[in-house]
Amino acid sequence: MYSKSAIGHATASLAHELIPLGIRVNGIAPGFFITEMTAPGTADAIGQSKLPPNRQFQFEIPLSRPGENKAGTPKDMGALVLFLVANWFVDGETVLIDGGTLLKHPSSY
Numbered sequence: 001m002y003s004k005s006a007i008g009h010a011t012a013s014l015a016h017e018l019i020p021l022g023i024r025v026n027g028i029a030p031g032f033f034i035t036e037m038t039a040p041g042t043a044d045a046i047g048q049s050k051l052p053p054n055r056q057f058q059f060e061i062p063l064s065r066p067g068e069n070k071a072g073t074p075k076d077m078g079a080l081v082l083f084l085v086a087n088w089f090v091d092g093e094t095v096l097i098d099g100g101t102l103l104k105h106p107s108s109y
Helices: 002-021 074-086
Strands: 027-030 094-097
């Protein structure tokens, strides 16, 4: 949580500094995505990690696909990146992409 807060502050500060140059700065604060950090040993030959079908995690991602308790996908991240690149009116924002995990009430864990 602290690292996401630091990303937000750094993004806003850098965006403020670079406004005169016409440079936009936005940040992405990812939630649970399958990587070598979250699932060691799952990377294929091109370095892309995939969750083994029998692997389950101890928490629920509220907006995962029906019947699945899966992480975000490269398509989810790519769609956000395309949005940030294409929309010139967004600047200094840090977008949380976590499938609603942080919105879930803590008492339901």
